[in-house]
Amino acid sequence: xxxxxxxxxxxxxxxxxxxxxxxxxxxxxxxxxxxxxxxxxxxxxxxxxxxxxxxxxxxxxxxxxxxxxxxxxxxxxxxxxxxxxxxxxxxxxxxxxxxxxxxxxxxxxxxxxxxxxxxxxxxxxxxxxxxxxxxxxxxxxxxxxxxxx
Amino acid sequence: xxxxxxxxxxxxxxxxxxxxxxxxxxxxxxxxxxxxxxxxxxxxxxxxxxxxxxxxxxxxxxxxxxxxxxxxxxxxxxxxxxxxxxxxxxxxxxxxxxxxxxxxxxxxxxxxxxxxxxxxxxxxxxxxxxxxxxxxxxxxxxxxxxxxx
Amino acid sequence: xxxxxxxxxxxxxxxxxxxxxxxxxxxxxxxxxxxxxxxxxxxxxxxxxxxxxxxxxxxxxxxxxxxxxxxxxxxxxxxxxxxxxxxxxxxxxxxxxxxxxxxxxxxxxxxxxxxxxxxxxxxxxxxxxxxxxxxxxxxxxxxxxxxxx
Amino acid sequence: xxxxxxxxxxxxxxxxxxxxxxxxxxxxxxxxxxxxxxxxxxxxxxxxxxxxxxxxxxxxxxxxxxxxxxxxxxxxxxxxxxxxxxxxxxxxxxxxxxxxxxxxxxxxxxxxxxxxxxxxxxxxxxxxxxxxxxxxxxxxxxxxxxxxx
Numbered sequence: 001x002x003x004x005x006x007x008x009x010x011x012x013x014x015x016x017x018x019x020x021x022x023x024x025x026x027x028x029x030x031x032x033x034x035x036x037x038x039x040x041x042x043x044x045x046x047x048x049x050x051x052x053x054x055x056x057x058x059x060x061x062x063x064x065x066x067x068x069x070x071x072x073x074x075x076x077x078x079x080x081x082x083x084x085x086x087x088x089x090x091x092x093x094x095x096x097x098x099x100x101x102x103x104x105x106x107x108x109x110x111x112x113x114x115x116x117x118x119x120x121x122x123x124x125x126x127x128x129x130x131x132x133x134x135x136x137x138x139x140x141x142x143x144x145x146x147x148x149x
Numbered sequence: 150x151x152x153x154x155x156x157x158x159x160x161x162x163x164x165x166x167x168x169x170x171x172x173x174x175x176x177x178x179x180x181x182x183x184x185x186x187x188x189x190x191x192x193x194x195x196x197x198x199x200x201x202x203x204x205x206x207x208x209x210x211x212x213x214x215x216x217x218x219x220x221x222x223x224x225x226x227x228x229x230x231x232x233x234x235x236x237x238x239x240x241x242x243x244x245x246x247x248x249x250x251x252x253x254x255x256x257x258x259x260x261x262x263x264x265x266x267x268x269x270x271x272x273x274x275x276x277x278x279x280x281x282x283x284x285x286x287x288x289x290x291x292x293x294x295x296x297x298x
Numbered sequence: 299x300x301x302x303x304x305x306x307x308x309x310x311x312x313x314x315x316x317x318x319x320x321x322x323x324x325x326x327x328x329x330x331x332x333x334x335x336x337x338x339x340x341x342x343x344x345x346x347x348x349x350x351x352x353x354x355x356x357x358x359x360x361x362x363x364x365x366x367x368x369x370x371x372x373x374x375x376x377x378x379x380x381x382x383x384x385x386x387x388x389x390x391x392x393x394x395x396x397x398x399x400x401x402x403x404x405x406x407x408x409x410x411x412x413x414x415x416x417x418x419x420x421x422x423x424x425x426x427x428x429x430x431x432x433x434x435x436x437x438x439x440x441x442x443x444x445x446x447x
Numbered sequence: 448x449x450x451x452x453x454x455x456x457x458x459x460x461x462x463x464x465x466x467x468x469x470x471x472x473x474x475x476x477x478x479x480x481x482x483x484x485x486x487x488x489x490x491x492x493x494x495x496x497x498x499x500x501x502x503x504x505x506x507x508x509x510x511x512x513x514x515x516x517x518x519x520x521x522x523x524x525x526x527x528x529x530x531x532x533x534x535x536x537x538x539x540x541x542x543x544x545x546x547x548x549x550x551x552x553x554x555x556x557x558x559x560x561x562x563x564x565x566x567x568x569x570x571x572x573x574x575x576x577x578x579x580x581x582x583x584x585x586x587x588x589x590x591x592x593x594x595x596x
Binding site for chain 4: 235236238262263287289
């Protein structure tokens with residue numbers, strides 16, 4: 001699946017849009033890398049992001065995987081298109097324990113309107129990572145609204 | 150679908166557990182109501198919860214719908230069981246614009262181990278609400294771990 | 299959610315398209331009713347549609363709920379548009395036992411391109427139905443291809 | 448993710464259970480391979496399995512990917528456990544055109560009760576395959592019912 005880049009400035013565009021997602025700053029999420037069809041966001045454990053058992057809340061990790069998937073889709077869109085999430089599904093496979101996390105969003109298939117993405121939320125371990133959650137979702141290129149990315 | 154309550158103190162239990170979900174406080178989410186098989190959480194627009202176009206981030210709204218669904222499931226569990234999200238799927242139907250929002254989580258089927266829930270995230274309007282997102286997910290009763298709710 | 303009908307011949311159109319879905323005939327599925335935003339398909343137990351424990355296969359019931367949801371979406375599309383499934387999620391809540399079943403597909407939100415649907419697969423009982431499975435999915439109006447419905 | 452085999456006869460067990468899934472015979476599906484955590488099922492185009500535009504019906508392909516995922520989960524279960532699908536989500540990425548298809552089901556995480564699987568439905572091409580659909584789902588080991596696999 002070789003990806004076609006339609007906007008040579010895709011990285012700057014993703015970074016600028018990410019900077020406008022104030023919720024990412026609220027979570028302390030950082031944009032680690034931007035490549036055609038793949039975006040990685042990192043997150044650190046914070047006590048104010050937990051659910052009732054002290055693990056990171058499923059919604060917090062979904063937020064960063066959703067952003068990673070959305071921006072992975074945006075890397076392949078032409079200038080002028082904006083990205084919106086249509087739907088996503090998340091399977092939670094292990095408690096989100098640990099101190100550092102990595103959300104990876106990848107494009108599985110980029111269509112003109114819809115892009116299918118696969119995402120992972122990993123707890124970074126000394127020896128190996130643990131996959132905490134898996135996302136499968138759909139992103140949409142919006143061209144007819146007053147939205148830009 | 151008449152629900153069977155196994156813990157007469159279900160409301161106090163849900164309220165205590167919600168209070169331990171520090172991520173809910175971070176989002177400014179409030180537990181509005183707790184009934185057998187139905188929990189409602191409210192949320193207000195805040196500029197630090199938005200995505201790049203100024204709407205509430207899909208992850209922020211997913212977080213409160215997930216908590217509403219999880220606690221709806223917990224209202225029907227016996228004392229001692231803890232609740233964990235297994236998976237959820239969210240369809241985003243409209244931009245999350247507005248100033249006040251309501252997340253409703255309802256139990257569709259409560260099994261001994263797994264509970265299927267349906268959730269909605271609504272933007273509260275003067276005349277009528279707009280359904281922003283729809284969730285369909287699975288919650289699990291955990292009995293064999295050192296988890297309590 | 300009052301639905302807007304854009305094709306006064308929506309019922310004939312859905313019935314003609316359903317008749318071309320040869321897989322529905324293979325399953326013995328019948329189109330019971332077609333209303334704006336809601337389509338019902340019935341199915342009878344057949345021994346050649348079962349999984350290994352003798353219940354109706356999850357794929358068989360998904361097939362009819364998918365068709366019910368797709369055609370519910372089509373009832374609201376303008377003449378000339380064709381419908382395709384983008385994605386669906388199914389929660390299986392009870393074994394599909396029984397002799398007669400009903401799949402209900404309903405439009406939750408109809409957009410110009412994407413329509414969100416909710417579906418149910420019910421086992422029809424003497425006193426009450428049992429909801430066997432729940433679907434939440436997305437249908438797409440296709441206008442630029444050589445597809446018609 | 449090295450998988451642990453708990454039943455040395457896993458292949459015979461999967462093959463015997465598959466043979467009882469009469470719906471697979473109805474679809475003409477064949478069990479191609481059974482390995483720990485991975486099962487492949489093949490399917491051929493048949494005119495009686497199509498939707499209204501002449502492509503294979505999404506429900507037909509979901510059926511074989513669901514069986515592939517379920518049996519992938521069963522390869523890792525101990526003797527005596529039966530497998531049931533809890534939920535699955537399918538993204539349809541391309542029309543299911545072609546003459547030969549392959550459904551691959553893989554275990555992503557095997558837990559004591561729940562197993563998360565990833566599935567693909569591929570149209571086999573001369574030079575390369577086309578991924579038609581992607582599944583992410585949950586399978587359950589059932590031990591307390593009168594079900595066996």
